Amino acid sequence: MTSFYICSAKNSLHSYMIRHLKSFMLASALAFSMSIFAEDKPNADEGKKIMDANNCWSCHAMDKKIVGPALRGITERRSEEWLIKWIRNNEALRKSGDKDALAIYQEYGGAAMNIFANLSDPDIKNILEYIKTVPKKDDGPKVPVTSVPTETGGDNTTLYILLALVGVFLIVLLILNKVKSTLRRLASERMPEEFPMVGSEKPWYVRWMPSGMQKMNPVVLSLFITAIVGIIGTTWLYSFGMTEIGVQKGYAPKQPIAYSHKLHAGDLKIDCKYCHSTVEYSKQASIPSLNTCMNCHKGVQKRSDATSDDISPEIKKIYAALDYNPEKNGDDAFGPNPNPVRWIRIHNLPDHAYFNHSQHVKVGKLQCQTCHGPIEKMEVVQQWSSLQMGWCIECHRNTGVDVENNNYYKALHEKAKSDIAKNNDKSKYFSPDGRVKVTPAMNGGLECAKCHY
Ligand code: HEC
Ligand code: HEC
Ligand code: HEC
Ligand code: HEC
Ligand code: HEC
Ligand code: HEC
Incomplete structure (x- = not known):
C-alpha cells in the first residue's frame, strides 16, 4: 500500500515536472541568479567609502583612542545587532537604557558621537566588514594629529x-x-x-x-x-x-599666550561650551574673554608640577592683559589700562560665504570634532578641515538628519508624512532598503543663497 502511494506520488510528481519542465528550468535559473544578486555579502570597499563620507575618522582611529575608542576588534567586543543600533543612533540606544551604551558614554566623559540616521543595516554591515579587514599598522585612512605643522604649514x-x-x-x-x-x-x-x-x-x-x-x-x-x-x-x-588655492588646512599659528586645548579641554575636561559659549545659539562660536580664564587663574598661577614658586610667565601675560595685580585683592586689583590679547584667528571663511554654528551644532547635532578634529588633543589648535565649498557640499549630500526627533524638521516631517499618504510612494524619503534618506541637501543645503550672501 505504502509503496503504491509513494510510487503514484512519484509518478504524478514526475509527470508534473515533465509538463512544467520549461517553467521549472526558468524558475530555477531565476532563483539561481537571484541568489547571486540578492546575496548582499558585506562589502569592505563600500564600508570604507561610507566611513570616509561620514567623517568617522575625524574621531576614530583603528588602534588609537582619539575622540572615540579605537575600532579594531570592535566586532569581537560587541554584537552586530548592538553595533547597528549604536552607529545609527547612539542617543536612542542610550535612552533605551542599554547598559553598554551608557557605560561607554560615561567612559568617554559624555563626549557624544554623531547620529547617523541615514545609514542602513547593509551600510553598517559594510562598515563592520571594512573594520575587520584594515591591516594592522595602517592606522585608518587618516592619521590623527600628533605633531602640529609650523606656522606656514599648508600654505605653499x-x-x-x-x-x-x-x-x-x-x-x-x-x-x-x-x-x-x-x-x-x-x-x-x-x-x-x-x-x-x-x-x-x-x-x-x-x-x-x-x-x-x-x-x-x-x-x-x-x-x-x-x-x-x-x-x-x-x-x-x-x-x-x-x-590647494586658498586652503589653509593645517594652519596652526603660535598664539600670544601658550593656551593649550590639550590641557584644558583634554586633561581638565572643561566643556567646549564653557568657553565657546555662544556656539549653540549663534553664528559664531566666539573666543572667550580673559575674564573667563580668570575664574580659575586668579587662583591657579602656575602648573602643579612647576619647579619654581613664581607665577608662570604665561599666566603673567593674562594678568598683564587685564592690568591685574595679583598682590592686591578685590576690585582694585584690576588697573585702568587693560590691553586685550590678540588671538590669531585660525578658521576664516571668505566674506562671501556664510556659516552658522548653531545650525550645525544644535539643529544638525554635529560634534565639534567632526569639523575641527581632535581639538582636545591639540597643544596648538590647527585647522583640521579644508573649509572649501566641496567639503561643505560633500557633507550636506551624505549626512543623514534625524527628522523625527527634531523640531526644526517638523514641517518637512509633516510634509513627508502627507506626501507618502497621498501618493503611497515612499521612494523620495526612504531608499529601497527602508532607511530614511533625508539629508541637509534635501532641505535646501545645496542652494547657493543659503551659503552665499
Ligand atoms: C564626533 C566624533 C565621532 C564621530 C564623527 C564618530 N564617532 Fe564613533 N564614537 C565617538 C565617541 C566619543 C564614542 C565613545 C562613546 C561616547 O562617548 O558616546 C564612540 C563610539 C563608537 C563605537 C563604540 C565603540 C565601543 O568600544 O563600543 C563605534 C562602533 C563607533 N563609535 C563607530 C563609529 C562609526 C562607524 C562612525 C562613522 C559612521 C563614527 N563612530 C563616527 C565619537 C565619534
Ligand atoms: C578654557 C577655555 C576653552 C575651552 C574649554 C575650549 N576652548 Fe577652544 N579656544 C579657546 C581660546 C582662548 C582660543 C583662542 C586661542 C587658540 O586658538 O588656541 C580657542 C580657539 C579654538 C578654536 C580655533 C578658533 C579660530 O581661531 O579659528 C577652535 C576650533 C576651538 N577653540 C574649538 C574648541 C573645542 C572643540 C573645544 C572643546 C573640545 C574647545 N575649543 C574648548 C578657549 C577654550
Ligand atoms: C576651569 C578652570 C580653568 C579655566 C577656565 C582656564 N584655565 Fe588655564 N589652567 C587651569 C589649570 C588647573 C591649569 C594648571 C594645570 C596643571 O596643573 O598643570 C591651567 C594652566 C594654564 C596654562 C599653563 C601655564 C604654564 O605655566 O604652562 C595657561 C597658559 C593657561 N592655563 C591659560 C588659560 C587661558 C588663556 C584661559 C582662558 C582662555 C584659561 N587658562 C582658562 C585651569 C583653567
Ligand atoms: C559643520 C562643521 C563645524 C562644526 C560641527 C563646528 N564648527 Fe566651529 N567652525 C566651522 C567653520 C566652517 C568655521 C569658520 C567660520 C567662519 O569663518 O565664519 C568655524 C569656526 C570656529 C571658531 C572660530 C570662529 C568663531 O566662530 O568664533 C571656533 C572658536 C569654533 N569654530 C568652535 C567650535 C566649537 C566649540 C564647536 C562645537 C560645539 C564647533 N566649532 C563645531 C565649522 C564647524
Ligand atoms: C560634517 C557635515 C557638515 C559640514 C562639513 C557642513 N555642514 Fe552645513 N549642515 C550640516 C547639517 C547636518 C545641517 C543641518 C541640516 C539642515 O539644517 O537642514 C547643515 C545645515 C546647513 C545650512 C542650513 C540649511 C537649511 O536648512 O536651511 C547651511 C546654510 C549650511 N549648513 C552651510 C554650511 C557651510 C557654508 C559649510 C562649509 C563651510 C557647511 N555647512 C559644512 C552638515 C554639515
Ligand atoms: C553648503 C554651502 C555652499 C553652497 C550650497 C554653495 N557654496 Fe559656494 N562656497 C561655499 C564656501 C564655504 C566657499 C568658500 C570656500 C573657499 O574659499 O574655497 C564658496 C566659494 C564659492 C565661490 C568662490 C570660489 C573661490 O575661489 O573663492 C564661488 C564662485 C561659489 N562658491 C559659487 C557657488 C554657486 C554658484 C553655488 C550654487 C550652485 C554655491 N556656491 C553653493 C559654500 C557653499
Missing part, C-alpha cells in the same frame, strides 16, 4: 608660484636658444665667410634623446613633446587650483 602657494616662474623662464630660454641657432644657420647659408658653419653637431637636448626620437620629423617631435608637457601641466594646475 608662494613656493608653487616660484616653481611655475622657473618653468616659464626655462621654456623662454630654450626658445631663445632655438631662435639664435636658426638665425645663425640662415646667416651662414647666406654669408658663409662671416658666419662659418659651427659643425653639424646636434644640440645637447637632441643628443640626449633615444635614437628613435632623434630620427623623427622635428615638427612632429616638438608637437609631441608640447602635447605631453601641456597635458601634465594642465592636469597639475587644475588639481592645484581645485585643492
Whole structure:
C-alpha cells in the first residue's frame, strides 16, 4: 500500500515536472541568479567609502583612542545587532537604557558621537566588514594629529608660484636658444665667410634623446613633446587650483599666550561650551574673554608640577592683559589700562560665504570634532578641515538628519508624512532598503543663497 502511494506520488510528481519542465528550468535559473544578486555579502570597499563620507575618522582611529575608542576588534567586543543600533543612533540606544551604551558614554566623559540616521543595516554591515579587514599598522585612512605643522604649514602657494616662474623662464630660454641657432644657420647659408658653419653637431637636448626620437620629423617631435608637457601641466594646475588655492588646512599659528586645548579641554575636561559659549545659539562660536580664564587663574598661577614658586610667565601675560595685580585683592586689583590679547584667528571663511554654528551644532547635532578634529588633543589648535565649498557640499549630500526627533524638521516631517499618504510612494524619503534618506541637501543645503550672501 505504502509503496503504491509513494510510487503514484512519484509518478504524478514526475509527470508534473515533465509538463512544467520549461517553467521549472526558468524558475530555477531565476532563483539561481537571484541568489547571486540578492546575496548582499558585506562589502569592505563600500564600508570604507561610507566611513570616509561620514567623517568617522575625524574621531576614530583603528588602534588609537582619539575622540572615540579605537575600532579594531570592535566586532569581537560587541554584537552586530548592538553595533547597528549604536552607529545609527547612539542617543536612542542610550535612552533605551542599554547598559553598554551608557557605560561607554560615561567612559568617554559624555563626549557624544554623531547620529547617523541615514545609514542602513547593509551600510553598517559594510562598515563592520571594512573594520575587520584594515591591516594592522595602517592606522585608518587618516592619521590623527600628533605633531602640529609650523606656522606656514599648508600654505605653499608662494613656493608653487616660484616653481611655475622657473618653468616659464626655462621654456623662454630654450626658445631663445632655438631662435639664435636658426638665425645663425640662415646667416651662414647666406654669408658663409662671416658666419662659418659651427659643425653639424646636434644640440645637447637632441643628443640626449633615444635614437628613435632623434630620427623623427622635428615638427612632429616638438608637437609631441608640447602635447605631453601641456597635458601634465594642465592636469597639475587644475588639481592645484581645485585643492590647494586658498586652503589653509593645517594652519596652526603660535598664539600670544601658550593656551593649550590639550590641557584644558583634554586633561581638565572643561566643556567646549564653557568657553565657546555662544556656539549653540549663534553664528559664531566666539573666543572667550580673559575674564573667563580668570575664574580659575586668579587662583591657579602656575602648573602643579612647576619647579619654581613664581607665577608662570604665561599666566603673567593674562594678568598683564587685564592690568591685574595679583598682590592686591578685590576690585582694585584690576588697573585702568587693560590691553586685550590678540588671538590669531585660525578658521576664516571668505566674506562671501556664510556659516552658522548653531545650525550645525544644535539643529544638525554635529560634534565639534567632526569639523575641527581632535581639538582636545591639540597643544596648538590647527585647522583640521579644508573649509572649501566641496567639503561643505560633500557633507550636506551624505549626512543623514534625524527628522523625527527634531523640531526644526517638523514641517518637512509633516510634509513627508502627507506626501507618502497621498501618493503611497515612499521612494523620495526612504531608499529601497527602508532607511530614511533625508539629508541637509534635501532641505535646501545645496542652494547657493543659503551659503552665499
Ligand atoms: C564626533 C566624533 C565621532 C564621530 C564623527 C564618530 N564617532 Fe564613533 N564614537 C565617538 C565617541 C566619543 C564614542 C565613545 C562613546 C561616547 O562617548 O558616546 C564612540 C563610539 C563608537 C563605537 C563604540 C565603540 C565601543 O568600544 O563600543 C563605534 C562602533 C563607533 N563609535 C563607530 C563609529 C562609526 C562607524 C562612525 C562613522 C559612521 C563614527 N563612530 C563616527 C565619537 C565619534
Ligand atoms: C578654557 C577655555 C576653552 C575651552 C574649554 C575650549 N576652548 Fe577652544 N579656544 C579657546 C581660546 C582662548 C582660543 C583662542 C586661542 C587658540 O586658538 O588656541 C580657542 C580657539 C579654538 C578654536 C580655533 C578658533 C579660530 O581661531 O579659528 C577652535 C576650533 C576651538 N577653540 C574649538 C574648541 C573645542 C572643540 C573645544 C572643546 C573640545 C574647545 N575649543 C574648548 C578657549 C577654550
Ligand atoms: C576651569 C578652570 C580653568 C579655566 C577656565 C582656564 N584655565 Fe588655564 N589652567 C587651569 C589649570 C588647573 C591649569 C594648571 C594645570 C596643571 O596643573 O598643570 C591651567 C594652566 C594654564 C596654562 C599653563 C601655564 C604654564 O605655566 O604652562 C595657561 C597658559 C593657561 N592655563 C591659560 C588659560 C587661558 C588663556 C584661559 C582662558 C582662555 C584659561 N587658562 C582658562 C585651569 C583653567
Ligand atoms: C559643520 C562643521 C563645524 C562644526 C560641527 C563646528 N564648527 Fe566651529 N567652525 C566651522 C567653520 C566652517 C568655521 C569658520 C567660520 C567662519 O569663518 O565664519 C568655524 C569656526 C570656529 C571658531 C572660530 C570662529 C568663531 O566662530 O568664533 C571656533 C572658536 C569654533 N569654530 C568652535 C567650535 C566649537 C566649540 C564647536 C562645537 C560645539 C564647533 N566649532 C563645531 C565649522 C564647524
Ligand atoms: C560634517 C557635515 C557638515 C559640514 C562639513 C557642513 N555642514 Fe552645513 N549642515 C550640516 C547639517 C547636518 C545641517 C543641518 C541640516 C539642515 O539644517 O537642514 C547643515 C545645515 C546647513 C545650512 C542650513 C540649511 C537649511 O536648512 O536651511 C547651511 C546654510 C549650511 N549648513 C552651510 C554650511 C557651510 C557654508 C559649510 C562649509 C563651510 C557647511 N555647512 C559644512 C552638515 C554639515
Ligand atoms: C553648503 C554651502 C555652499 C553652497 C550650497 C554653495 N557654496 Fe559656494 N562656497 C561655499 C564656501 C564655504 C566657499 C568658500 C570656500 C573657499 O574659499 O574655497 C564658496 C566659494 C564659492 C565661490 C568662490 C570660489 C573661490 O575661489 O573663492 C564661488 C564662485 C561659489 N562658491 C559659487 C557657488 C554657486 C554658484 C553655488 C550654487 C550652485 C554655491 N556656491 C553653493 C559654500 C557653499
